[in-house]
Amino acid sequence: MLPTSIGNLSDQLFELYLYANQLHGYIPRSIGNLVGLNRLHLARNQFTGYIPSTIGNLYRLKDVHLDTNQLSGKIPDVVGNLSSLLSLNLSSNKLEGVIPLSLGNCRSLIELYLYDNKLTGKIPTKLLQIPSLSKTLDLSRNNLFGSIPSEAGDLKMLSELYLSDNNLSGNIPSNLGGCVSLSILSIQGNLFQGIIPPSLSSLKALVEIDMSRNNLSGQIPKFLERLQYLNLSYNDFEGEVPTSGVFANVTTFSVLGNSRLCGGFVGLRLPKCKETKKHKTKFLMFVVVGVLSASILLTIICLLYAWQKKKSNNQLSQTSINTRFLKVSYDQLLKGTDGFSKDNLIGRGGFGSVYKGIIEKDGERVVIAVKVLHLQYRGAQRSFMRECEAWQNIRHRNLLKIITSCSSIDYQGNDFKALVYEFMPNGSLHDWLHPTLRLNLLQITNILMDVASALDYLHNYCIPSIVHGDVKPNNILLADDMVARVGDFGLARFIGTSYENSSTEIRGTIGYTAPEYGLGNEMTTSGDVYSFGILLLEAITGKMPTDNIFNEGFSLHKFASMALLDHVIDVNILKQYQDDESFIRKKEKNAQKIEECLASIVKIGVSCTMDDPPQRMDIKTVMQKLQQVLDTLQNI
Known part of the structure; x- marks a missing residue:
């Protein structure tokens, strides 16, 4: 349990992080004594009971994260005293009652997460009038009812709005067209009815909409084609499904459960739409044929021939696309x-x-x-x-x-x-590195070369270039012949396209993520090089970047740098290979060459993990130097 004596800490304490432990019991009321706190993170524990009202004394708080606990009762009105609050996360608890109107006093609030609780009542209009809300408002998975207030259109800076899985009803307000910065709108699992308002067409930043499991009707607006993801399943839409943009890729949209739809992408297997203008089209064709000259007719024939040829090519191309990937249910x-x-x-x-x-x-x-x-x-x-x-x-x-x-x-x-992949019988590189190293130096170097080759392809030969974004041992899979395969593109960035990561997205894994990402910088190929460098040093030293010894400024990069004494590898690092019989035999005759190879590999890792991106080795140079090491090892 968190002791009451926590309140005896200095009133100058700036940050308190107790995130992701196994703390339980009540949050002590004495926490209200820490009036100097700017950040309070108690998330992912097992706290129960009420949020103490004394939290209202912490008027300097900017970030409060109490999410993923078992807190109950109401959200205390005193949260409205926290006028400096930028981020409030109370999600995944058992909080009940209404959303307090006092939250509207937090005029500096940028993001608010209340999802996955038992909150009830209507969405307070005062909450929607906080001008600073610019990142996320998430009220999903509660018991809220009523309509979306028209004041929602005042959230001109808001990027993401989540209202899913509540009991909200009425029409989607046309005022939402005022949320000009909105990129994600999620309102699935409610009781909304009526049409999709045309005003949403003005939201140029919108890339993702989920309106599934409602009672919406009418035709599917054509402006939705420009989205990257769309889910309209289990409503009552009717008419023709568009075929361009998002509707051209069956993996990026869904219209299941709408029995009155027709047409659309062939893979949807919807009935054909009725041709309402058939007779009018025939009449116009007769008129055109009657008045056109022979030369025009000849031109039309040529155009029809070219069109037919293009259509055949497109059908062949579509068949190729459809058969390239196996269909599974x-x-x-x-x-x-x-x-x-x-x-x-x-x-x-x-x-x-x-x-x-x-x-x-x-x-x-x-x-x-x-x-x-x-x-x-x-x-x-x-x-x-x-x-x-x-x-x-x-x-x-x-x-x-x-x-x-x-x-x-x-x-x-x-x-x-x-997603269905080929099965990799040898698991991931992490499995072979921890808890005991089970690879020899030549195998490790070959695997590192494989990974570098994959990154070189992604960075320099793909159009557009791709930043993987999460290079780490768990994402390096090993085939039967121990050839490495890079997987998991869930965080990838496509440079220069609409698939670039937003500033609020997750960027890699702790320990492997480039330091500049922590400052909000764009994902780049240089960030992948940093992650690769950490992976390389982990493979050579057997130490993970998150090991307990790496704290207070001491890192895997510094550990490896210190091992390079006068450009000769520290013998302690060789302990990782003492159980490798082939290494022992080779060491007796070629100790100096092997140590030079190890030193060369570590130098690559140190260069790749420099804090300043321009100082890092580029991936092509990495491949050249690894190839030199491989040539030496293979000739020993």
């Missing part, structure tokens, strides 16, 4: 993984779980790895879209091979999305 994946059983679970990531399974392909049973997206996690939808976009166009010996994707509905009516 939710039912096939469910059966192939034995109901996504724990026995078949082979890994977990930030946005999904990976299962081993078996499917039929060309009459043969194929072992696969199925990554099932956790769509309840923020960013999972975008991660799925980004992976589909990446795998659609990239092919390389050192990239994981994707078999197909599946975008469907499970047996409970929930959205289901999964």
